[in-house]
Amino acid sequence: MTAHSGPRWFEEALARSGANERLAAQLRFVLELDKAKTVLRRTYLTDGSRLEDDAQHMWHALMAAIVLAEHAAERVDPIRLALMLAVHDVVEIDAGDTFIYDDAGMATKTERERLAADRIFGILPPDQQELFRQLWEEFEEHDTATARMATAIDRLLPLLMNRALDGRSWREHGVSFERVYARNSTIEQGSPALWAVGRQVLEQATAESLFGAGPGARGAPPGGEAEG
Amino acid sequence: MTAHSGPRWFEEALARSGANERLAAQLRFVLELDKAKTVLRRTYLTDGSRLEDDAQHMWHALMAAIVLAEHAAERVDPIRLALMLAVHDVVEIDAGDTFIYDDAGMATKTERERLAADRIFGILPPDQQELFRQLWEEFEEHDTATARMATAIDRLLPLLMNRALDGRSWREHGVSFERVYARNSTIEQGSPALWAVGRQVLEQATAESLFGAGPGARGAPPGGEAEG
Numbered sequence: 001m002t003a004h005s006g007p008r009w010f011e012e013a014l015a016r017s018g019a020n021e022r023l024a025a026q027l028r029f030v031l032e033l034d035k036a037k038t039v040l041r042r043t044y045l046t047d048g049s050r051l052e053d054d055a056q057h058m059w060h061a062l063m064a065a066i067v068l069a070e071h072a073a074e075r076v077d078p079i080r081l082a083l084m085l086a087v088h089d090v091v092e093i094d095a096g097d098t099f100i101y102d103d104a105g106m107a108t109k110t111e112r113e114r115l116a117a118d119r120i121f122g123i124l125p126p127d128q129q130e131l132f133r134q135l136w137e138e139f140e141e142h143d144t145a146t147a148r149m150a151t152a153i154d155r156l157l158p159l160l161m162n163r164a165l166d167g168r169s170w171r172e173h174g175v176s177f178e179r180v181y182a183r184n185s186t187i188e189q190g191s192p193a194l195w196a197v198g199r200q201v202l203e204q205a206t207a208e209s210l211f212g213a214g215p216g217a218r219g220a221p222p223g224g225e226a227e228g
Numbered sequence: 229m230t231a232h233s234g235p236r237w238f239e240e241a242l243a244r245s246g247a248n249e250r251l252a253a254q255l256r257f258v259l260e261l262d263k264a265k266t267v268l269r270r271t272y273l274t275d276g277s278r279l280e281d282d283a284q285h286m287w288h289a290l291m292a293a294i295v296l297a298e299h300a301a302e303r304v305d306p307i308r309l310a311l312m313l314a315v316h317d318v319v320e321i322d323a324g325d326t327f328i329y330d331d332a333g334m335a336t337k338t339e340r341e342r343l344a345a346d347r348i349f350g351i352l353p354p355d356q357q358e359l360f361r362q363l364w365e366e367f368e369e370h371d372t373a374t375a376r377m378a379t380a381i382d383r384l385l386p387l388l389m390n391r392a393l394d395g396r397s398w399r400e401h402g403v404s405f406e407r408v409y410a411r412n413s414t415i416e417q418g419s420p421a422l423w424a425v426g427r428q429v430l431e432q433a434t435a436e437s438l439f440g441a442g443p444g445a446r447g448a449p450p451g452g453e454a455e456g
Contacts, residue, residue: 007392009391009392009429009432009433010388010391010392010429012428012432013425013428013429013432014425014428016428016432017424017425017427017428018424019421019424019425023296023299023421023425026295026296027296027388027425029295030288030291030292030295030296030385030388031274031388031392033288033291033292034273034274034288034389034392035274035275036287037273037280037284037288038273038275038277045262045265045266046259046262046263047263047266049266052265053284055283055284055287055288056265056281056283056284056287058287059264059283059284059286059287059290059314060258060261060262060265060283062287062290062314063258063261063314063315064258064261066311066314066356066359067254067257067258067352067356068251068254068255068258071251079307082311082314083294083310086287086290086291086294086310086314087291124295128294128295131294157258160238160255160258160259161262163237163238164235164237164238164259164262193247193251196245196246196247197241197242197245197247197251197255199245200240200241200242200244200245201237201238201241204237204240204241204244205237
């Protein structure tokens with residue numbers, strides 16, 4: 001008996017192959033990961049064909065990590081940053097994607113995601129469980145330079161993707177410039193260089209009226225001065 | 229003038245932000261990567277909802293690399309293995325996915341992918357261009373333990389996913405057991421332990437007649453003995 005079993009054909013193949021329990025657990029986890037490909041986010045792909053899913057997003061984010069790590073506010077290990085982003089939304093297989101502008105959802109997010117981490121990472125052997133769990137907790141706690149840079153990348157990507165489609169997701173959800181600006185200004189903590197770009201993208205977007213209705217359609221950010 | 233420019237809004241934001249040419253090139257590359265999310269493969273997601281795309285596949289493969297690296301035939305660096313798989317299909321943004329059972333497509337694959345690598349990796353600053361290019365070439369040359377393990381994972385994942393849907397993709401393309409077995413038996417070079425599992429999955433699948441028409445619907449592999 002194991003806490004997590006795969007489908008019958010899979011368990012039979014594992015048993016007949018002579019795989020030990022460690023390999024069996026690892027392969028069960030790998031098969032489980034396929035589910036991240038059907039967890040949809042609120043951002044559209046830049047060709048507008050459909051919503052992005054978590055697997056696509058995590059791949060995009062980890063690739064961005066390798067390429068952009070040198071722009072972190074403090075020196076970070078690009079590999080640790082990439083691994084953190086590679087795993088940061090796996091808990092959403094159970095907990096679902098929580099839209100960053102959904103305050104009610106954000107209030108219950110922590111508990112839902114903790115249960116998800118217990119179950120999903122719990123499929124793995126203890127040492128690997130620990131590796132992923134630590135990376136995910138560090139990301140969530142947002143208390144290290146690596147985690148702050150990971151958040152910067154996690155927010156910059158949908159910002160760029162939304163802008164590429166003339167703010168489609170912002171407009172569909174009626175999100176104002178102020179809310180987008182406030183949520184995304186945390187990019188600066190992780191990477192002033194990335195925020196300098198993200199901020200310009202937002203300022204142009206609001207100048208072109210790409211945001212949702214509300215008090216947001218303005219030409220300048222609240223309390224901010226243009227950089228660069 | 230740059231060899232590769234992003235959309236107008238993007239170039240304007242880069243210019244106004246004061247980003248240097250290195251950061252600008254890196255961000256252009258990151259934006260370009262979004263296109264991998266619309267390159268479709270021949271494998272369905274295990275819930276059957278749609279075909280897998282390259283971004284999803286690369287994420288799945290690199291996560292499998294971290295978890296399964298210890299089962300390589302020879303000791304490999306899990307990080308290098310993961311990075312190799314994270315980038316191995318990026319060239320398909322231009323070259324498209326070549327179905328492994330399409331002999332005509334496979335014949336022109338090398339040249340198409342080399343041009344793609346020149347263009348896509350060429351967006352990056354030289355040092356990062358070199359990093360990705362080396363990883364991709366090592367993967368393609370299949371001449372190191374890391375590359376062989378990467379191929380093992382690259383093939384094992386669709387094998388498991390196809391089996392999870394009762395061989396849907398194999399049957400749609402009329403691929404016989406012999407062809408699937410022959411293509412996938414290279415898993416053994418990278419990881420005998422993974423092949424022991426993959427082989428059992430295939431043997432069960434043919435016993436349950438999950439393959440395409442042709443001489444393939446048999447109970448035992450050609451010239452093989454059951455393991456485990």
